[in-house]
Amino acid sequence: MKNLFASLAWLACTIPALADTVVPSRTIRPNTLITEMDVKFAKGDLPNGFSRLSDVIGQEARVALYPGRPIYLDDIGPPALVDRNQLVLLRFTGQGLVISAEGRALERGAAGDMIRAMNLTSRATLFGQVQPDGSLIVRR
Known part of the structure; x- marks a missing residue:
């Protein structure tokens, strides 16, 4: 047994x-x-x-x-918060300085994704991390 x-x-x-x-x-x-x-x-x-x-x-x-x-x-x-060609708020913060500008997303992205965006004023292409509110925090 x-x-x-x-x-x-x-x-x-x-x-x-x-x-x-x-x-x-x-x-x-x-x-x-x-x-x-x-x-x-x-x-x-x-x-x-x-x-x-x-x-x-x-x-x-x-x-x-x-x-x-x-x-x-x-x-x-996760669902995308930003679509390609969507207008987005670009934010850069550093050493007590906050710069905001309007940009155009060049890629789709969900919260936390790093995507390319273009500053509409300077036409510069940069990378930013998608925030939960749909804005981008620009990285150096």
């Missing part, structure tokens, strides 16, 4: 537990916000996939997602 229990315990440890993987229920185009109607569970566990709907809902598709195929970690990300 003791050997049977030990054998069953060993077998349970060696067989991986199967979990469900989140997959799209319809085709999702890039730059589309994912809603609860867009995703469902499929049988099977994927190392680089998602196993919880809450991790996917509210994110933005970075690539086209097709029904029944797993959603990988790099396929989605």
Whole structure:
């Protein structure tokens, strides 16, 4: 009896537990916000996939997602706050000095992303980090 229990315990440890993987229920185009109607569970566990709907809902598709195929970690990300060609506020702070200017975003970006922007006055291209309010903090 003791050997049977030990054998069953060993077998349970060696067989991986199967979990469900989140997959799209319809085709999702890039730059589309994912809603609860867009995703469902499929049988099977994927190392680089998602196993919880809450991790996917509210994110933005970075690539086209097709029904029944797993959603990988790099396929989605936080929603973009700044679109390409959008007017943005550029802010530079340093040594007690704050300079603000109007600029045009040259790339899309979510909060925390470093994107290129053009100062509309000087036409200089610079890099800035997208802030939660949609403005850019310019880095040297």
